[in-house]
Amino acid sequence: METRVVGSYRFILDFSQPIYEQLVQQFRQMLAKGEIELGSKLPSVRDFAVQMKINPSTVVRAYQELERDGLCEKRRGQGTFITSSADQVAGLRREMAENALESFVEVLKILGVTQEEAQKMIAGVEWK
Structure with missing residues (x-):
């Protein structure tokens, strides 16, 4: 297990499990606990991947999963944002x-x- 920080987000990674699933689960937990502000902008895929020291495709997959769940949305030319729906x-x-x-x-x-x-x-x- 290893802790990695991206901006105000803290993730605990277990490299024996799929990383994208861990990211999705931990984002979900942070949202449910109110630790992420509604409507806030997520780091770009590239920045997130560099800071986490993981493959950008892993971040893309996590963001896609969150988007499928309705927890974030892509805005063309602006980035990915957390839902503003309480x-x-x-x-x-x-x-x-x-x-x-x-x-x-x-x-x-x-x-x-x-x-x-x-x-x-x-x-x-x-x-x-």
């Missing part, structure tokens, strides 16, 4: 939370924890 980001956040909950519940089921036990456990967790 609703789009709220939907992303909700989707990520639901996926995390589903995974959590599956693990609890495997462990034999009942819904009532899980609810008590959750109620006892301190949220910081």
Whole structure:
């Protein structure tokens, strides 16, 4: 694992996994947490690749994936920008939370924890 920084973005890379997938996932997390300003301009593909020390085609693929998800858009002659839609980001956040909950519940089921036990456990967790 290695940490790399591009502007105000910090990425943790695991070189045993596809890098573009990690970039997409980490951009999604930053958006969901509100760490990226809506409508902000992303670094150019070339600048991003140079600063991350990765192949530009990897950045292109990550940006394309984010664009497919409706989380960014290309503007001809201007670059790539994060969506300005708060609703789009709220939907992303909700989707990520639901996926995390589903995974959590599956693990609890495997462990034999009942819904009532899980609810008590959750109620006892301190949220910081």
